[in-house]
Amino acid sequence: MHVNIVGAGIIGLAVAFELESRAHTVTLIDPAPGQGASYAAAGMLAPAAETVWGNGPLHQLLAASNAAYPQFIERIESATGQRPDYLQNSTLVVAAEPADREALHELAELQISLGLSAQKLLPSQARKLEPALAANIAGAVLCQDDHQVDPRSIVKILLEHLRPHLVEERAQALVTDGKRTTAVRTASGRILEAEQTIVATGLGTLDGLNELPLRPVYGDILRIQGPAGPPLITRTIRGIVHREQVYLVPRRDGSLVLGASVREDRQQAVNIGAMHLLLDNARKLVPGISDCTLNEATARARPATPDDRPLLGRLDPGLLLCTGYSRHGVLLAPLGATLTADLAHGHQSHPLHQAVDPHRFANAT
Amino acid sequence: METRNITELDIHSDPFQIAGRTLSSRLILGTGGASSLTTLESALRASGTELTTVAIRHFSAAGAGNVYELLQRNNVIALPNTAGCFTARDAILTAHLAREALETNWIKLEVIADEHTLLPDPLELHAATEQLVADGFQVFAYTNDDPALAQRLQDAGVAAIMPAGAPIGSGLGILNPHNISTIASRAQVPVILDAGVGTASDAALAMELGCDAVLLASAVTRAHNAPLMARAMKDAVRAGRAARLAGRIPRRDTALASSPAEGMMQTLVGDFS
Numbered sequence: 001m002h003v004n005i006v007g008a009g010i011i012g013l014a015v016a017f018e019l020e021s022r023a024h025t026v027t028l029i030d031p032a033p034g035q036g037a038s039y040a041a042a043g044m045l046a047p048a049a050e051t052v053w054g055n056g057p058l059h060q061l062l063a064a065s066n067a068a069y070p071q072f073i074e075r076i077e078s079a080t081g082q083r084p085d086y087l088q089n090s091t092l093v094v095a096a097e098p099a100d101r102e103a104l105h106e107l108a109e110l111q112i113s114l115g116l117s118a119q120k121l122l123p124s125q126a127r128k129l130e131p132a133l134a135a136n137i138a139g140a141v142l143c144q145d146d147h148q149v150d151p152r153s154i155v156k157i158l159l160e161h162l163r164p165h166l167v168e169e170r171a172q173a174l175v176t177d178g179k180r181t182t183a184v185r186t187a188s189g190r191i192l193e194a195e196q197t198i199v200a201t202g203l204g205t206l207d208g209l210n211e212l213p214l215r216p217v218y219g220d221i222l223r224i225q226g227p228a229g230p231p232l233i234t235r236t237i238r239g240i241v242h243r244e245q246v247y248l249v250p251r252r253d254g255s256l257v258l259g260a261s262v263r264e265d266r267q268q269a270v271n272i273g274a275m276h277l278l279l280d281n282a283r284k285l286v287p288g289i290s291d292c293t294l295n296e297a298t299a300r301a302r303p304a305t306p307d308d309r310p311l312l313g314r315l316d317p318g319l320l321l322c323t324g325y326s327r328h329g330v331l332l333a334p335l336g337a338t339l340t341a342d343l344a345h346g347h348q349s350h351p352l353h354q355a356v357d358p359h360r361f362a363n364a365t
Numbered sequence: 366m367e368t369r370n371i372t373e374l375d376i377h378s379d380p381f382q383i384a385g386r387t388l389s390s391r392l393i394l395g396t397g398g399a400s401s402l403t404t405l406e407s408a409l410r411a412s413g414t415e416l417t418t419v420a421i422r423h424f425s426a427a428g429a430g431n432v433y434e435l436l437q438r439n440n441v442i443a444l445p446n447t448a449g450c451f452t453a454r455d456a457i458l459t460a461h462l463a464r465e466a467l468e469t470n471w472i473k474l475e476v477i478a479d480e481h482t483l484l485p486d487p488l489e490l491h492a493a494t495e496q497l498v499a500d501g502f503q504v505f506a507y508t509n510d511d512p513a514l515a516q517r518l519q520d521a522g523v524a525a526i527m528p529a530g531a532p533i534g535s536g537l538g539i540l541n542p543h544n545i546s547t548i549a550s551r552a553q554v555p556v557i558l559d560a561g562v563g564t565a566s567d568a569a570l571a572m573e574l575g576c577d578a579v580l581l582a583s584a585v586t587r588a589h590n591a592p593l594m595a596r597a598m599k600d601a602v603r604a605g606r607a608a609r610l611a612g613r614i615p616r617r618d619t620a621l622a623s624s625p626a627e628g629m630m631q632t633l634v635g636d637f638s
Contacts, residue, residue, distance in 0.1 A: 052400050053400065053588075053589040053590070053591075054400050054401070054404045054589070054590065054591055055400055055401060055404075106589070110589075211429060211430075212430075213430050214430055215428060215429070215430040215431050216428070243534065263423065264423060264424045264425060264431065264432070265422060265423055265424065265425050266425035266427055266428065273449075306401060306402035306403045306406070306430070306435075307401050307402070307403035307404075308400075308401045
């Protein structure tokens, strides 16, 4: 079977890789592959820490995909000879103030009740694990199964591997025969035919596609260089500081990712107020970041759905949707790729299909 | 004290007149802080609110699938606010942008003094009020619980006075009930308790003190079960309003039996004499 995949961010690439490993041929269509939300993402794989009150079955998706990650990484390595920067080094969630600790501990109980790994620590225990933490933190929770990957390393490796199948053009429209999607027309007028077309464009638009329940939720994120010498921190530190969220993800090379804001103001450039707040809050948790240097400040939009779960399912006999991963695209890439490839085969046996059904909002609109 | 002839049944059709409109709900919900739009929508429906505030600087009105579309399909009015403004100049500019984007001359005016307290800056607030009223806005002024300032804002022509019960997001309830009731008793425009509500009893107390409505956000959107807390707030506002209209008994330092003891004694004495 030949499959078109519109969008070569981490989702489109993971789907293409999955289909290729099932002996299908693919065409990836993207004018700027890997330059959307995947380019900004920190790559936290945090099914426990991302589970909050009222987000329903999302945690099942997050946990299932997290469990699939080691194999996903192994398969990329064995197919390409290159290993993405994947670190199974856990996550420490830290509360700055007593009220933050109360909220953090209540969340930990929710996470534990859902079978996720979260363990309350005393501030002194947390500081033994990570001595760079501020002396006055109020509380901490250790999430043993929450890990991290550098999304740029996955994108780079998969893009190199799949480059022969890449059409670096904007997909303009879906072509149908009245019953099913048969091809994609590019901006230059090329017609790319395929048995199946998979839309993984995030916020990108495509003529012939019905309006999707997606909106841009912008995030600002900084990449900083740690001081010389031993690494500042050895695992991901997430914080709740006066109710605001902040995180620091340490990379193997001594750099760190500091994020991320949540904005719905449609301002595409990095926002100064958001950056200030991120730095201020991060410094309250890890004072040593004052000695770091700034490598990069990036803003991108996350393709968000009303309930933060992706839109994954069949739209017509030749068309599948695999987008709307909100803030969970990197973590959900392996699961999303498996579910999408199953759908391309006509299988819909996975119990999680219902949670991502793109038609689930029909009664709300 | 308002004296109205109202029965238990009438309380459900107790209209709330605000800036030339009539609402049936006296609960106003803020939209900030919900974990997702789906959660926000469930909470809005459970609250029965007809009016919500939206931070125009944080939520662009452009595009589809956003919070404004959600409000529209639920017949909830969007009241834009100037959250995030620290000067009269920024607040006035934001109000004009909101009027253009949402085609409404209603504005909830917030001019914040500092990030630590998030309390209103009274001087900037008054200056912005004066200008916005002159520009034809219906100004809903978020203010301190200061009766003197409330009076000055009313003199400047606000459509509603919105005193803070406690700092925004603190959930500390109503820290100075006496001031809130003083503001409510002197006001000629609606008084909406704004900020500080932590749980249902705070909302009920606001209504008992004579406020015309209650505005809250975090107490609902950041509750573990947002729709259930929204329902609790709806009931609390109704209960507080009913208690206010019913007229509470005076507070006393000593006990007073609910059944009159004197008459009973006289009867007994009469029987045996």
